[in-house]
Amino acid sequence: MSNHASNARLTAIGTYVPKRVMTNFDLEKIVDTSDEWIWTRTGIRERRIADAEEFTTDLCVKAAKDLMDRSGKSLEDVDLILVATTTPDYAFPSVASQVQSRLGIKHAGAWDLNAVCAGFVYAMQAANGLITSGMHKKVLVIGAETLSKAIDYTDRTTCILFGDGAGAMLLEYDENNPSFLLSDASSKGEGGIHLYRTGLSNQMDGKKLHDTGHIVQNGREVYKWAVSSVPQGMKRLMEAGGFTLKELDWFVPHSANLRMIEAICEKSGFPLEKTLYSLEYYGNTSAATIPLALDKGLREDKLKAGDTVLLYGFGGGLVQASSLIRWTI
Known part of the structure; x- marks a missing residue:
């Protein structure tokens, strides 16, 4: 933290x-x-x-x-x-x-x-x-x-x-008008077997992997991990800075699956209508989903200078990273 x-x-x-x-x-x-x-x-x-x-x-x-x-x-x-x-x-x-x-x-x-x-x-x-x-x-x-x-x-x-x-x-x-307020990151490496793409090795923790060179995902396990860990991470980050989710203008999670985002919002108590995502017309673009969602919010005149925004990435690793920022563009 x-x-x-x-x-x-x-x-x-x-x-x-x-x-x-x-x-x-x-x-x-x-x-x-x-x-x-x-x-x-x-x-x-x-x-x-x-x-x-x-x-x-x-x-x-x-x-x-x-x-x-x-x-x-x-x-x-x-x-x-x-x-x-x-x-x-x-x-x-x-x-x-x-x-x-x-x-x-x-x-x-x-x-x-x-x-x-x-x-x-x-x-x-x-x-x-x-x-x-x-x-x-x-x-x-x-x-x-x-x-x-x-x-x-x-x-x-x-x-x-x-x-x-x-x-x-x-x-x-810019020391007078910085954007970053809080950040956090964590990893659960033992969950890597649920989402991977093989490279030089085709084994993980002694277990044989599907060595196709393509993305392999156990969607059910990744869903369970994200829906459990992301709301906990949101709460932990905000409390560490003395903030509450009610003070947040926008939540921008990784756009993996809308049902996953809905479940995260429901579990955290954060409104879906104040959540920005990019998956409907772009799908899951992994590292690109969050900037695409931010740009979509900007183009739709939702995101305003001074807004407090929580960026939250999560995925293969299993890893997650969050940053609370002040929008300054």
């Missing part, structure tokens, strides 16, 4: 989603499912799918350009690029280093962070800490995924959920 002073301010946001739309009706033609079945169980109607030659770096660059176009800000003097992703173009070099090259940012550190669906909040926390410490002054944080490239489209339990997208945010040094 970190109840901290902060010198980092959110100053701009940008997003990008691929042009191709995959509806629930499209999925009916691929696997044994239906629009009604998907909608009633997930709250998802559509998701965006990257082209065959469109990768995570491409989405990041377009989200960053959208940020520049909308804010009028230059990224030339960014001194660090953090990309949260679990679907990098390559094992290495990092997506962040490719973004640095493509955007022509000459003197920036660059690294990728993988905390799956909690990745964006972890990256924001890291950026805040590095700026507050004085190590960096201007950090570009991007959450981006091309999950469609890691999906088995014969597995109806996973292929209906995931989509592609990217969201970028700019954080700058």
Whole structure:
């Protein structure tokens, strides 16, 4: 738990989603499912799918350009690029280093962070800490995924959920009007077997994994963990800073499944109508869901400067990360 002073301010946001739309009706033609079945169980109607030659770096660059176009800000003097992703173009070099090259940012550190669906909040926390410490002054944080490239489209339990997208945010040094109020993070590594994608190893805790290279999920177990742990985490974070959930203007959880979000809101006592999510038309975009939800709230004229917002990422690991922020864009 970190109840901290902060010198980092959110100053701009940008997003990008691929042009191709995959509806629930499209999925009916691929696997044994239906629009009604998907909608009633997930709250998802559509998701965006990257082209065959469109990768995570491409989405990041377009989200960053959208940020520049909308804010009028230059990224030339960014001194660090953090990309949260679990679907990098390559094992290495990092997506962040490719973004640095493509955007022509000459003197920036660059690294990728993988905390799956909690990745964006972890990256924001890291950026805040590095700026507050004085190590960096201007950090570009991007959450981006091309999950469609890691999906088995014969597995109806996973292929209906995931989509592609990217969201970028700019954080700058500002000791007078910082955005970050509180942060928390935790992990339950023994739950990793319930949500994974194999890599160099095909075993976990001595147990053989489904070594397909695709995302494998035990939805029931992940649901139980999230619905139990997220409301507890919300309460713990707010109480640590002397806040109550009633003082919160907006809750922005990872957009995994609308039924999960509804259950989290019901259990925590927080109203669903004050919750921002991006899954209905974008699906679960992992590290990109929270910036996409923030941008949607901004475009719909819900999110206002000065609002108190709780960002809450959770997912594979099993990991979770939360940050209470003051909206300053």
